[in-house]
Amino acid sequence: MLTEWCASINGWTMAIVVILLFLLLYWSQQWPSNIPPGPTGYPVVGCLPLVRRNGLKNTLRKLRIEYGDVFSIKLGQTLIVVINGVDALKEAFIKRAEDFSDRPDTYRSATLIKSKGIVQASGQHWKHTRTFALGALREFGFGKKSLEDRVMEEIRIFLEVMSEQNGKVYDPKNIIQISISNIICNIVFGKRFEHGDTKFWHLIELLEDVFRLNRAGTLAANIPWLRYLPGDFFNIKKIRNNFYESINYMQQQIIDHRNTFDPENPRDFIDVFIKEQSRQDPDNTVFEDFNLQVTLLNLFVAGTETTTTTIRWTILQLIYNQDIQRRLRQEIDHVVGHSRFPTLEDRQNMPYYEAVITEALRFGNIAPLSVPHGARKDFEFRGMAIPKGCTILANLDSVHFDPNIFKDPTKFNPERFIGEDGKLNGKEKFVMAFSLGRRICLGEPLARMELFLFVTSLIQRFELLPEYPDNMPTGIPNIGIPSGPPNYRIKAVKIN
Numbered sequence: 001m002l003t004e005w006c007a008s009i010n011g012w013t014m015a016i017v018v019i020l021l022f023l024l025l026y027w028s029q030q031w032p033s034n035i036p037p038g039p040t041g042y043p044v045v046g047c048l049p050l051v052r053r054n055g056l057k058n059t060l061r062k063l064r065i066e067y068g069d070v071f072s073i074k075l076g077q078t079l080i081v082v083i084n085g086v087d088a089l090k091e092a093f094i095k096r097a098e099d100f101s102d103r104p105d106t107y108r109s110a111t112l113i114k115s116k117g118i119v120q121a122s123g124q125h126w127k128h129t130r131t132f133a134l135g136a137l138r139e140f141g142f143g144k145k146s147l148e149d150r151v152m153e154e155i156r157i158f159l160e161v162m163s164e165q166n167g168k169v170y171d172p173k174n175i176i177q178i179s180i181s182n183i184i185c186n187i188v189f190g191k192r193f194e195h196g197d198t199k200f201w202h203l204i205e206l207l208e209d210v211f212r213l214n215r216a217g218t219l220a221a222n223i224p225w226l227r228y229l230p231g232d233f234f235n236i237k238k239i240r241n242n243f244y245e246s247i248n249y250m251q252q253q254i255i256d257h258r259n260t261f262d263p264e265n266p267r268d269f270i271d272v273f274i275k276e277q278s279r280q281d282p283d284n285t286v287f288e289d290f291n292l293q294v295t296l297l298n299l300f301v302a303g304t305e306t307t308t309t310t311i312r313w314t315i316l317q318l319i320y321n322q323d324i325q326r327r328l329r330q331e332i333d334h335v336v337g338h339s340r341f342p343t344l345e346d347r348q349n350m351p352y353y354e355a356v357i358t359e360a361l362r363f364g365n366i367a368p369l370s371v372p373h374g375a376r377k378d379f380e381f382r383g384m385a386i387p388k389g390c391t392i393l394a395n396l397d398s399v400h401f402d403p404n405i406f407k408d409p410t411k412f413n414p415e416r417f418i419g420e421d422g423k424l425n426g427k428e429k430f431v432m433a434f435s436l437g438r439r440i441c442l443g444e445p446l447a448r449m450e451l452f453l454f455v456t457s458l459i460q461r462f463e464l465l466p467e468y469p470d471n472m473p474t475g476i477p478n479i480g481i482p483s484g485p486p487n488y489r490i491k492a493v494k495i496n
């Protein structure tokens with residue numbers, strides 16, 4: 001019966017039905033007339049074709065020139081408001097933090113993550129979970145000497161693994177990634193993994209996929225109904241499966257901790273959570289297992305890829321700018337010498353290191369659009385309507401590559417941060433790699449500690465050389481979070 005009915009519908013009727021459905025969808029997504037200015041785009045897909053052609057970062061750079069510091073762009077069914085430049089960013093994310101600090105309600109955050117954890121959460125739940133996490137991380141070393149010791153333990157192993165490769169040509173990505181990941185694992189799970197552990201490697205790959213597949217500007221992220229199509233052309237099912245596999249891994253860690261839990265002797269982040277859980281009202285959703293699972297996932301993902309990518313950007317620049325590498329080593333030799341490893345206390349005496357890492361954070365620009373924020377209610381900004389349901393992007397790229405702030409922004413040049421007296425000249429405050437306002441990166445102190453201890457210990461002990469000295473690898477870095485350098489290989493030669 002159904003097949004007969006289907007057969008009776010001819011191609012024209014089908015086409016008309018499809019067009020009507022598209023128009024219905026388009027009309028159901030009308031926004032107020034005074035939203036920030038921006039390109040009109042096509043029905044249904046909006047400006048997605050433009051973004052696919054030019055890339056999101058380049059498209060936004062062009063639109064800023066045309067429409068100013070606050071503009072909007074429609075990607076599929078999502079309205080995106082983009083905030084550009086130091087003044088507008090500070091006005092929105094610091095002065096108007098109450099309006100600008102939520103996350104958007106996406107399919108992934110609502111259905112998979114259920115708006116739990118820290119990164120995708122909003123409102124009171126986010127506030128309480130973030131406050132608890134910061135307190136627990138402080139208990140386990142944030143800002144303490146004990147954390148520096150844990151990081152140095154991992155660095156010693158990292159340098160041993162590097163020594164095994166002495167003089168060979170290889171890609172250092174995996175070694176860095178595992179070492180950095182071990183630090184956050186140590187804090188949250190109370191354990192570290194060996195460099196050859198295949199199960200751990202699988203977990204890291206899963207989480208790398210979480211970043212890779214969840215990029216803003218993709219069709220899957222902006223046209224929600226694509227997930228109902230058969231097959232998995234848009235990787236939506238893969239994202240879901242990865243998520244559940246990672247969540248199961250986190251739950252297993254929680255079970256293992258419960259089995260060996262001693263309230264008098266909390267070992268790590270999970271133990272502090274379990275201890276607090278037993279004291280709280282059972283209806284308090286901050287202290288339920290699913291919130292802990294998502295928070296662990298957040299800390300693990302945010303704490304691994306970002307710092308790893310920044311170190312990879314730094315090494316890439318140091319191998320192709322030998323003069324910068326030499327000057328950095330001279331500073332290390334002068335302040336630290338050779339008989340001991342650098343310590344955090346040395347940092348205040350090393351302005352050139354500070355300039356190099358600030359330039360790596362600017363140039364690497366690893367989260368050019370930060371992590372998307374979202375409007376949970378209608379409000380106005382600079383006389384324009386910011387409607388409930390839109391996504392808001394803090395365009396950090398608009399500052400990091402603004403030629404009015406940083407001359408020749410596409411050149412890697414740490415000197416731009418050094419004054420005539422050899423000290424930092426104050427320009428470093430324009431580098432907003434950790435974002436700004438209430439959502440500012442929760443791991444910034446840990447990341448800065450890792451960057452200092454890894455980079456200085458490495459340059460103190462190894463001369464880093466490129467595989468192809470005359471041929472710096474290029475390639476458009478992935479726009480996503482984090483946006484990484486092209487792949488490259490190095491030769492690290494031990495300094496005696």
Ligand code: HEM
Pocket residue numbers: 118119120130184298299302303304306307310366367370371372394433434435436438439440441442443444446447
């Ligand atoms: C160089 C390294 C890092 C960079 C450049 C970086 C950058 C960022 C950025 C741009 C955001 C988004 C802020 C916003 O929404 O406006 C963020 C959020 C976050 N970062 Fe980092 N991050 C780094 C390392 C870390 C580390 C090591 C951790 C681990 C503890 C971490 C944990 C987080 C968390 C949990 C959030 C979410 C904060 C919230 O939504 O309230 N990050 N980070």
